[in-house]
Amino acid sequence: MYIVPESAIADLISAEASFDAVEAVFASMAKGDAYNFPVIREAIGHEEALYGFKGGFDGKGMALGLKAGGYWPHNLEKRGLINHQSTVFLFDPDTGRVASMVGGNLLTALRTAAASSVSIKHLARKDARVMGMIGAGHQAKFQLRSALQTHAFEKVISWNYHPEMLPGMAEVAAEFDLPFEEVQLEGMTEADVVISITSSFAPIFGPDHIAPGTHVACMGTDTIGKQECEAELLARATVFTDEVAQSISIGEAQHAVKAGLIMETEVNQIGDVINGVHKGRSSDDEITLFDGTGVGLQDLAVAQSVVEIAVERGVAIEVDF
Numbered sequence: 204m205y206i207v208p209e210s211a212i213a214d215l216i217s218a219e220a221s222f223d224a225v226e227a228v229f230a231s232m233a234k235g236d237a238y239n240f241p242v243i244r245e246a247i248g249h250e251e252a253l254y255g256f257k258g259g260f261d262g263k264g265m266a267l268g269l270k271a272g273g274y275w276p277h278n279l280e281k282r283g284l285i286n287h288q289s290t291v292f293l294f295d296p297d298t299g300r301v302a303s304m305v306g307g308n309l310l311t312a313l314r315t316a317a318a319s320s321v322s323i324k325h326l327a328r329k330d331a332r333v334m335g336m337i338g339a340g341h342q343a344k345f346q347l348r349s350a351l352q353t354h355a356f357e358k359v360i361s362w363n364y365h366p367e368m369l370p371g372m373a374e375v376a377a378e379f380d381l382p383f384e385e386v387q388l389e390g391m392t393e394a395d396v397v398i399s400i401t402s403s404f405a406p407i408f409g410p411d412h413i414a415p416g417t418h419v420a421c422m423g424t425d426t427i428g429k430q431e432c433e434a435e436l437l438a439r440a441t442v443f444t445d446e447v448a449q450s451i452s453i454g455e456a457q458h459a460v461k462a463g464l465i466m467e468t469e470v471n472q473i474g475d476v477i478n479g480v481h482k483g484r485s486s487d488d489e490i491t492l493f494d495g496t497g498v499g500l501q502d503l504a505v506a507q508s509v510v511e512i513a514v515e516r517g518v519a520i521e522v523d524f
């Protein structure tokens with residue numbers, strides 16, 4: 204088997220390669236060539252950690268495996284480690300033998316950023332000019348950087364629950380020589396695309412903060428009970444997701460479906476848009492909303508790319524197992 208340690212990942216995969224891997228696997232999921240296994244996520248009663256598994260099988264890309272890991276809230280303060288920790292395991296689909304073990308921390312950040320960017324490419328208006336960010340944590344920088352690489356935005360605006368974190372977003376805008384402005388939530392109506400990526404358990408924004416024609420990518424809600432936007436916004440928008448089963452159970456749509464504001468059948472797979480089966484945005488006034496819940500197949504897709512490059516460059520560690 205091959206081992207690709209976390210420290211090697213940054214030199215092996217770019218945001219662009221992550222984008223391509225995620226777009227391809229979303230397309231395969233919608234065609235039925237790839238499917239995710241049910242997610243396991245447990246509060247283990249130690250260190251207040253949430254630990255679990257996200258896995259699947261991509262019969263087109265021939266990726267089989269899982270990502271194991273979760274969230275240890277005290278890692279940073281106690282040990283100087285990042286709070287999200289994960290490792291991806293890939294298996295040979297022909298034999299079931301373990302094939303690779305790959306550091307999953309940076310890959311998670313890149314594949315999550317790629318997902319909102321894929322949604323921007325396929326659902327935002329082509330003339331979108333202002334990029335709006337809600338959230339300014341670890342993951343927000345990856346989302347913003349990837350969005351700015353995907354579409355030619357002219358300005359970045361941002362709001363965060365903890366405003367002292369906003370300079371981090373200004374730094375990313377500066378990398379692209381773009382003007383940056385801190386706004387109140389009411390000011391978010393200036394944005395043509397909004398990405399939310401927070402750990403909120405209560406709605407932050409809703410229809411009052413989103414202008415007609417905006418594309419919204421809600422990326423923070425990946426667990427039962429989490430919520431970033433008012434359920435009413437999903438009722439006003441055309442809703443897309445990575446995977447419908449996750450969207451209605453652990454994603455943003457869980458609340459709108461529970462409240463009876465939308466039905467499961469109104470949640471569309473982004474892969475259908477990529478494959479040309481769903482036309483995506485139908486007018487310049489329509490609000491499109493991508494509920495990005497994060498699927499195991501995204502992790503497998505980027506891990507597989509990394510292993511291929513690592514083997515090619517001779518940096519994968521080979522062990523007999």
Ligand code: NAD
Nearest residue numbers: 315338339340341342364365401402403422423495496497
């Ligand atoms: P982080 O801890 O670095 O940042 C948390 C962000 O949430 C900050 O902007 C913070 O100000 C904000 N926040 C904290 N409490 C809040 C509250 N009560 N109301 C509103 N905002 C609040 O975390 P991160 O690594 O940036 O991850 C952000 C979220 O994204 C997490 O909830 C994580 O689980 C989720 N996530 C989702 C995916 C996916 O695939 N969908 C992948 C990775 C992370």
